[in-house]
Amino acid sequence: MRLSLRFVLPLMIVLAALAYTVIPLVDKLTLRWFVRDIDIRASLIANTIKEPLFEKLADGKKGKISEFFAHITQDERLYALGYCASPESKPLASRYLPAAIRCNDLDRWLTTDDHLLSSTRGPLHVTVKALTDDAGSTSQLVLVHDMSFIERRSEETKQYLFYFFIALAAIVSLITVAIAQLSWRGWVSGIRSLLRGEGLLREPTATTSAAEFKPIARDLQRLIRELETDQRSRDESQITWTAEALRAILHSELRGEDVIVVSNREPYIHQRRGDRVEVQRPASGLVTALEPIMRACSGTWIAHGSGSADRDVVDRQDRVAVPPDKPAYQIRRVWLTSDEEDGYYYGFANEGLWPLCHIAHVRPTFRSGDWAQYVAVNRKFAKAVVSEAKTRDPIVLVQDYHFALLPRMVREELPEATIITFWHIPWPNPESFAICPWREEVISGLLGSSILGFHTQFHCNNFVDTVDRFLEARVDRESFTASLGGKLTAVRRYPISIAWPPEAELVAKSVEQCRADIRRSNDLPAGHLIGIGVDRLDYTKGIIERLRAVERLLESKPEWIGRFTFIQIAAPTRSGIEEYQNHESQVRALSTRINTRFSQHGAPAVILKVEHHEPRDVYQYYRAAEFCFVSSLHDGMNLVAKEYVAARDDGRGVLVLSEFTGAARELPEALIVNPYDADQCAAALHLALTMAPAEQRDRMRLMRGLVQEFNVYRWAGRMLLDAATMRRRSRVLEHPSQQRSLS
Numbered sequence: 001m002r003l004s005l006r007f008v009l010p011l012m013i014v015l016a017a018l019a020y021t022v023i024p025l026v027d028k029l030t031l032r033w034f035v036r037d038i039d040i041r042a043s044l045i046a047n048t049i050k051e052p053l054f055e056k057l058a059d060g061k062k063g064k065i066s067e068f069f070a071h072i073t074q075d076e077r078l079y080a081l082g083y084c085a086s087p088e089s090k091p092l093a094s095r096y097l098p099a100a101i102r103c104n105d106l107d108r109w110l111t112t113d114d115h116l117l118s119s120t121r122g123p124l125h126v127t128v129k130a131l132t133d134d135a136g137s138t139s140q141l142v143l144v145h146d147m148s149f150i151e152r153r154s155e156e157t158k159q160y161l162f163y164f165f166i167a168l169a170a171i172v173s174l175i176t177v178a179i180a181q182l183s184w185r186g187w188v189s190g191i192r193s194l195l196r197g198e199g200l201l202r203e204p205t206a207t208t209s210a211a212e213f214k215p216i217a218r219d220l221q222r223l224i225r226e227l228e229t230d231q232r233s234r235d236e237s238q239i240t241w242t243a244e245a246l247r248a249i250l251h252s253e254l255r256g257e258d259v260i261v262v263s264n265r266e267p268y269i270h271q272r273r274g275d276r277v278e279v280q281r282p283a284s285g286l287v288t289a290l291e292p293i294m295r296a297c298s299g300t301w302i303a304h305g306s307g308s309a310d311r312d313v314v315d316r317q318d319r320v321a322v323p324p325d326k327p328a329y330q331i332r333r334v335w336l337t338s339d340e341e342d343g344y345y346y347g348f349a350n351e352g353l354w355p356l357c358h359i360a361h362v363r364p365t366f367r368s369g370d371w372a373q374y375v376a377v378n379r380k381f382a383k384a385v386v387s388e389a390k391t392r393d394p395i396v397l398v399q400d401y402h403f404a405l406l407p408r409m410v411r412e413e414l415p416e417a418t419i420i421t422f423w424h425i426p427w428p429n430p431e432s433f434a435i436c437p438w439r440e441e442v443i444s445g446l447l448g449s450s451i452l453g454f455h456t457q458f459h460c461n462n463f464v465d466t467v468d469r470f471l472e473a474r475v476d477r478e479s480f481t482a483s484l485g486g487k488l489t490a491v492r493r494y495p496i497s498i499a500w501p502p503e504a505e506l507v508a509k510s511v512e513q514c515r516a517d518i519r520r521s522n523d524l525p526a527g528h529l530i531g532i533g534v535d536r537l538d539y540t541k542g543i544i545e546r547l548r549a550v551e552r553l554l555e556s557k558p559e560w561i562g563r564f565t566f567i568q569i570a571a572p573t574r575s576g577i578e579e580y581q582n583h584e585s586q587v588r589a590l591s592t593r594i595n596t597r598f599s600q601h602g603a604p605a606v607i608l609k610v611e612h613h614e615p616r617d618v619y620q621y622y623r624a625a626e627f628c629f630v631s632s633l634h635d636g637m638n639l640v641a642k643e644y645v646a647a648r649d650d651g652r653g654v655l656v657l658s659e660f661t662g663a664a665r666e667l668p669e670a671l672i673v674n675p676y677d678a679d680q681c682a683a684a685l686h687l688a689l690t691m692a693p694a695e696q697r698d699r700m701r702l703m704r705g706l707v708q709e710f711n712v713y714r715w716a717g718r719m720l721l722d723a724a725t726m727r728r729r730s731r732v733l734e735h736p737s738q739q740r741s742l743s
């Protein structure tokens with residue numbers, strides 16, 4: 001209604017002003033036309049009566065002339081007639097000739113354009129016509145017309161015009177209101193979808209079909225994006241990303257909203273050791289990255305309760321507060337049966353999706369029984385998310401390939417939730433992904449997310465290509481969004497990282513002390529050089545290729561035999577899977593072979609430690625080593641590379657890094673190698689062992705600068721800021737006042 005008035009009132013005013021100007025104009029114009037008609041009529045009458053009049057004058061019977069004039073003036077419009085033989089004479093006139101008309105004053109009607117005379121009857125029009133008789137003498141005939149009919153006509157015309165303008169105003173108002181409503185809705189829904197990032201991808205509807213708005217909307221969309229990017233880079237350049245900064249962002253941008261993390265692996269595992277309960281931190285890049293975020297954000301972390309004492313320490317809602325020494329957030333444990341764990345975790349996730357997404361030459365195995373468990377467990381976790389949500393629109397951070405279906409399942413229950421899914425492993429090209437028998441379900445599940453994150457742009461591209469290939473979804477490569485069933489998912493690159501600065505206790509011990517302790521604990525002589533590899537014992541990490549490179553180094557540079565040892569600390573992982581058991585056997589056999597070939601003076605060439613280590617032990621190795629060798633055959637990011645850089649606050653040490661890791665894109669100052677090329681890797685190891693301290697420092701300084709700036713708080717902060725922007729947009733657009741103004 002308000003909208004209608006906004007359009008109609010000004011329109012009415014304009015039309016009224018128009019009527020006010022036009023009606024007098026029309027009045028004037030009509031009068032002029034009538035006067036001209038009367039003039040013509042007067043000439044006609046004068047010419048017609050001239051002869052009979054002269055005849056009657058010649059007869060000299062004045063009475064007859066009066067009769068004659070009375071007869072003529074029966075015409076309704078001809079009011080009076082007068083005849084002046086000369087200026088001095090009295091007019092011979094019909095009954096009503098106005099007294100103001102005198103024969104000696106007729107010139108006034110001839111010399112002026114104003115022929116009007118007012119009378120009690122109304123306006124009269126006076127025309128004087130000269131009559132010339134046969135003798136050549138001139139007399140004057142005065143014709144007085146009644147103009148009151150013109151006034152009547154003018155009144156009628158005004159009335160018609162008035163009604164005409166009223167009708168016009170009504171019609172124009174109706175049309176204007178209709179067009180304004182349609183345009184306004186079109187604009188609003190266009191702008192709404194732009195703000196949601198949908199652009200003009202949605203099916204045109206009755207209100208948004210106006211094709212002429214499309215170019216404008218596209219420009220507007222581009223402008224909004226440019227402004228956002230500008231704003232973002234300005235904002236980001238001003239933020240030093242720390243735990244405090246992240247906390248502050250959460251409070252300012254998300255007003256402390258409900259944050260729920262979902263992952264398979266839990267950040268703290270309670271294990272029974274005899275009578276005691278031990279708390280273990282799992283070897284997992286995902287946990288390494290997310291744990292500091294949860295410390296900063298609080299909230300709830302939902303994960304599989306996999307520890308032998310996990311059930312013993314939870315409350316009635318299956319929750320436990322962590323970290324144990326300084327609780328900052330809650331773990332909500334979800335219990336799985338061994339069938340569920342086998343099918344969902346070992347089966348579909350780790351024998352299917354893991355090899356599918358990594359190009360590590362291990363065939364994926366897909367079984368329908370595993371798939372059924374994967375669906376069921378995703379549903380179980382989705383229920384846990386819904387039960388943990390304190391509001392209708394929590395922020396849910398879904399982690400990794402274990403939960404590809406969960407985003408859509410949560411979306412169905414909590415349509416207003418902001419779901420950020422992060423895929424920690426690579427995404428293959430569409431041809432490779434096509435192997436998965438449930439590819440459509442997996443992609444569609446992920447598209448339940450509001451934001452879907454990958455480490456690199458390459459993985460984002462692969463995902464968008466895959467969606468384009470296999471789903472009837474709309475893909476916009478400019479905004480990098482995919483829309484399925486009207487729900488938009490932004491596909492974004494968020495390169496993961498580690499906490500910066502590293503926890504103080506991790507770097508508390510001096511580098512010299514670390515060297516001495518590591519040599520002593522591994523029975524290595526003083527001055528012995530150490531290289532390090534730190535991984536889960538996974539075939540994607542290229543541990544076999546790494547050991548082959550060490551073997552090649554010792555073959556090609558025998559001077560290192562007995563002076564250098566490579567220590568591989570490998571956390572056991574997924575040991576229930578045959579491929580992992582085979583892989584472990586191969587790694588063990590290769591280490592033994594190398595040691596048999598090259599060990600001298602009691603110092604082995606390779607030390608293989610297949611066991612879990614606490615982070616401070618891992619950091620001790622990092623600090624003691626001359627180099628760290630990361631040789632993944634394919635890796636999402638690889639946090640070990642970044643941890644090594646973070647551990648070297650002494651500016652020493654060399655990172656040898658596979659070109660097939662996400663980290664290689666961020667750390668070009670590392671020695672970048674192809675892990676399949678043993679000679680190249682061996683040369684890099686030699687270079688690392690002989691690199692001048694100054695060069696080590698230069699490279700390390702640059703890499704530390706990058707990890708410091710692009711740390712895990714930035715990774716999480718960036719995602720949460722994007723989520724906050726999305727939430728603000730949808731709240732503004734769904735605000736009741738906005739809705740009202742649209743109605």
Ligand code: ADQ
Nearest residue numbers: 283284285286288424535536570571613636637638639640
């Ligand atoms: P991961 O495959 O687990 O991560 P990575 O990123 O290197 O690989 O992280 C491994 C983590 O486990 C590191 O924090 C490391 O310190 C720790 N770790 C390794 N071996 C250990 C051991 N023996 N004992 C104790 N701790 C050990 C997945 C993806 C990666 C991606 C991360 C984060 O495969 O590509 O970088 O998630 O997204």
